[in-house]
Amino acid sequence: MSQLSRLISILTLLKSKRLLTAPDLAQKFNVSVRTIYRDIRKLEEAGVPVISIEGRGYSLMEGYQVAPMQFTEKEANALITAQHLVKQTKDASFVTNFDDALTKIKSVFKTSIQEKSEILNNKIYVFNSNYEAIASNALSDIQLAITNFNYVEINYRKANDTSISFRKIEPYAFYSTNHKWILIAWCYLREDYRAFRIDRILHLKILPQIFEDRKFNLLDYFQSCSYKEK
Known part of the structure; x- marks a missing residue:
């Protein structure tokens, strides 16, 4: 927590x-x-x-009350819509944490906004025409490692390969494409930046040691090369 x-x-x-x-x-x-x-x-x-x-x-103190958060109906609708989009990511940790956060936020909606948000919630559906049975449960931990500059150890399986490799990495950024989360990290095995599909990470361990920021820039990375999935 x-x-x-x-x-x-x-x-x-x-x-x-x-x-x-x-x-x-x-x-x-x-x-x-x-x-x-x-x-x-x-x-x-x-x-x-x-x-x-x-x-x-x-x-x-007697009589103390937390002031309600003044969300507009449009702001509440944006959050409800985002919840449906988040569920398309197929990462259990991220979906769970978003749902928990939204539950806390919804608890301070005005009653009228709560009622309308529930109406909207039942009137949204997101189709995924390129469905692939993928799933992960590591995104929330990876986010913490990125913001706290923690080394990470992973067991990783490449596409169309049954072998599993051990990697020590410095996680720097991630992005989503076709409902798949891709992690960009410095890989000590390859001594270069590499891209890892998060749903192919079989085991992840965040280490307490802190790495020195290499000042990685995601836009520069995209401009310099297409991502390498290793």
Whole structure:
């Protein structure tokens, strides 16, 4: 769970219960008590009136309410439509995280917007004329590795090849084509940039070590060569 998701969950719990202790929260989210202390400070810095009762726990100031987010109907419709397009990606992790995020967003829609968004949701269908039974479950982890500059180890199977190769890579960017997600990464085996279809990654491990950014630019990459799928 990301820190943002945990902060939202802690705020929701504080709204629904009168008193919560740091150890209870730490156990619930499987983090350290020190991490919970940092989370509470983040909420306070964001203007949330968290009250600390020594020896008892945390609560919210009486009468505090989170202001509803003022989405227009068109903005809500765009999110509902995006949800249908996201489902075409065939990556389970990405679809799940988007659905979870949208559920949190929809919870603060005005009632009238919620009702209309449900009407629209039942009136959208996305056809895929070039259907291929592909699936992956790694995109969300890869996104984290890209933004945090973590090395990644993968077991990869090339097209029309039953052999599996081990690669250590620096993930830099990804794009979608024909409902397939393609990862561009520096490959230590090939000592060059390579493109990997994410649905052909059989195993992925994000390493804690950080690599030095090579200042990769996706547009420059496309302009300099067609992608190499190895």
